[in-house]
Amino acid sequence: MTKTTEQAHDNISHKLDLFRLTNRHDNDECCTAPYTHINIDNMSEASDEQAAMQHYLVCGIGDCQKNGQFYCNACHRPLCKQCRDEHKKSPNTKNHEIVLYRHRKHQLPVEICQDHPTRNKDMFCRECSMPLCSKCSTMREHKGHEFDDLEDIYADKYALWQGEFSKIQKYFLPTTQDLKTDIKEDAKQIKKIMESIRTSMKAEAESLKTLVDEVTSENIEHTHTMEKTFRKMLKSQKTTYDDYIEYLWKMSDEFQEYLSTTNQKLLFKSKTFKIQTIPETTKPVPPVFTAGQFNKNDITKLLGRVNVPNTKQEKRKIQPMEAESTRMKYTEKQSEQSKEKSDVKQTLSLSSSVTKVREYSVPGVCNACHASVDKSGRLWISDSMGKLVQTDLRGNQLQKIQKSYQIIIAGFHTATQDGDLIYTDIQKKAIYRITSDQKITEFIKTGDWRSLSVHSSHINGDILVGMVKDRAGAKVTRYSKTGKEIQNTQRDNQRQELYSHPFYIIENINGDICTSDLNKQAVVVVNKLGRHRFSYRGQGSEFRPLGICTDVFGHILVCEIVSNTVHLLDQDGGFLSVILSPQQGITSPRSLCVDDENNLYVGQSDTNTVTVYKYLQ
Template sequence: MSEPSDEQAAMQHYLVCGIGDCQKNGQFYCNACHRPLCEQCRDEHKKCPNTKNHEIVLYRYRKHQLPVEICQDHPTRNKDMFCRECSMPLCSKCSTMREHKGHEFDDLEDIYADKYALWQGEFSKIQKYFLPTTEDLKTDIEEDAKQIKKIMESIRTSMKAEAGSLKTLVDEVTSENIEHTHTMEKSLLKMLKSQETTYDDYIAYLGEMSDEFQEYLSTTNQKLLFKSKTLKIQPIPETTKPDPPVFTAGQFNKNDITKLLGRVNVPNTKPEKRKIQPMEAESTHMKYTEKQSEQSKEKSDVKQTLSMSSSVTKVREYSVPSVDSACHVSVDKSGRLWVSDETGNLVQTDLQGNQLQKIQTSNCRTTGFHTATQDGDLIYSDMEKKVINRITSDKKITEFIKTGDCVPISIHSTRINGDILVGMIKGGGAKVTRYSKTGQEIQNIQTGKQGQDLYSVPYYITENINGDICTSDFKKRAIVVVNKSGQHRFSYIGQGSELRPWGICTDILGHILVCDSDSKAVHLLDQDGGFLSVILSPQLGLMPCCSVCVDDENNLYVGQFNNTVTVYKYLQ
């Protein structure tokens, strides 16, 4: 067996061509032979008389091989047929037995492949639609619960305010009534005081009369007695008793008070049903149905479908001025680069690598702290000030988001809806926060279902085409992936040797690409975390790399630990 070339050795991983010593990328699959094929071997396979009628499809549309099951009646045979009348699997020898005479048989492998595709489709629906949609509905319920709490607290505040207003009015009326009693009391006492004065005057009059009668009684002069006028006592003055006021208690009860105050009513309307987004008829994800498993046979021509190229081709290379290393790369809509190093330098270059502007940030970490937005702006984090800034096309820098007491170390503007994903650290903890493109906080992701911490140091962050949030966590030495609802999906920890992940990005096919500083290579994963291949390595002339980025033209930008950014073409 001949030794594989350096390029072949670099590509020798799971998706390897199954023909002889060929070590190229096996992106096709022969359903008859059940082995992957590279493009060249596929063409030869079609030309060979013995295999020209074999069904060859793209690897992801392959027919899954029937599991081996030994026939109990014929141990040297495998069950590979299905009897329609008996509805049971059997071996080819069983089909010749008398009990199956005249029966119709199907290829068990075809049935298994169809069923497998159907089951995988249903499983995919659960993972891609039913589970995320249900999680979204659950999130809606949680938001509704928060809103109900706010509304009820507002109602209670209004009730207290209304009761306070009623109490104020009661106090005001009571005060007026009490003041009126003081006025009435003053008037009655004045009248009684006048009557008291009348009797004082009358008592004085009686005293004078008493003195005069005593003078008459003590005299010895009879003539005086007969000459004196007849004294007549004036009658006692008449006065009236006061008519005291009577307090008439108000006539009211609890129901009267209830009528005075507002009340809480449940709207007499039919509750609105929560909107469940329908499952898309067509999407970027393959919907596996029995009908589509037949249609997949027509998709073998790679020229009609974007797929992995059999080799990685270097397109161009930049030497970025004013940076020591290309620790993170962002590409805006115009194709211009933004490159940062570990000392906080952030430089923009044109398509020829000429410097357009340079910003000195306070960041001193090797992280993905900047990202290009859908609008063509760049946003970047200032770790020292704990803010996120925006740079517009006119080079104006404005403060965009404040992150409180958390340090924003990684950031990504999503392609799906423009949301901003920010990886943050605080003390010994870490989280991912989602903001709207206007800067409103939407979501915080920190722990898994069992309460475990999902992140330690999320150095780089990105979003996949299915809404998954992918983070490169250097301290955990893993790629941590959660769905758009924040539920943990999987963690990728490398192949064999320990993974030391740096930059991360995704492409139009849902692949996840990550730099591994241990192997100094770029790993390619599918969107479910399955390892596909190493597409770049030192054997292909790659210097130790730390960042990756894919542009709208499906070009792969690789930032290296010097100031070099190399562009590759790996899809066709």
């Protein structure tokens, strides 16, 4: 879906929210939202002007003008972080449901009950399948019936239809436009192919004409040669008869002389002359022209013909909606989360100092070589002996898995957007999934390759795996969330090996794949197509990176084990600062991860303590 379409969708949703919030008839002062009344006929212009004047939703508590990034589903108004905390502490509102603004429940439009004009319809009778007010529910005809909150039903229906609208905008329209573009490209290609065929046909005809002219010329020349031979033969025969005729005339003269003499003795004494026979000659056999035996089909065979191959026409590939949402676009939830992060990002910046928020010890592990935080805020920690433990934010152990008894210092596990955990097993050369109900299943076999690190994409759910193989080198493989191999990255444009031992791997917000390679002594970054972008090799003579993560700005944070520091890089690999060093009490940083609240979790190799820091303000 284009950016313009996304903006239009967001504008429509925002305008609907503005209209509902500004046209309520609530008497409760605590539910009044800080929006100016907008005339529905001029809603487009008014909303655009208001959007231009304010860059974020304003908190709905009194005169508070802070960013209302949260929402109270009970009061139906936005809240800033401070007012949210106070809202939770107040006895009157502590039980209210507060969510991120994008996850808010849409308020039920006001509809007056016809039977009880002083009340609004706010309930739904299951048996009668009709909305009604609370007083209607006490009437005899609804006695014993079950009722639902009409607002919950409305919110569900709203989300359903909004989802269908989103499908049209994000899938059906773009996909159909892509098909139209595909048809246009096919038309261009067909035109190009037919022009090429016509050019080839003309060239073939010209070639045949040239051959015909050449053969005809040779045949005609041959007739001239044959004619010369016949003429020479006939000329010789003519000479023979000319000579014979001359002989006859001579003989005739002699005979005439003898016949005219008066001397009889001379006549009788003359010998008898015998006339030579007429010379024999041969009559030439004239040549005969034998016409060529061919017809139109023979010419067609010589020149060729154009045929459509006798193959079944291939249907145009229509990307399934499921694949579209998982591979090419964000899902609805991911899109909302991305927008929320973008909203939060505008209010954050790098802090001039790093602040320790809290720290706690993780039971069941001897150190913290890798950390993954899931969507519920729970933490997965692994140590160098292959033990994998899940804890809550207070350090209480929830699950424990003994993977192996080998020394493992790598990012071999990752939390998915679905709340599952994925981890690799080097010995079994397989990748496993742990679901929320603690069920473990194998879903990827890596063959001869040993998987060192793994990361679940927060963009589309793809699985990125760093692997090594004896004498074959190292690579990063991309799998779909169902385990289908999609892409392999092993060398750069100069065919040089990109990786040696990709111990830790992470995906940045722009789709870059960032790999911490201890043996290469570099952070190797390629784009989502697998093309090498840059390699960061530290600020000193020796750089040994391990744990790596990225944040809402696209910053890259990486542990360096020679100086025992944490480096902060920008999205393009530019060094920004050392944010953690032994001066802050960090002695052996090995693992990093960032949660949705932009807290930085740091694990060390010499202790099982995880420390949480704030470096954004």
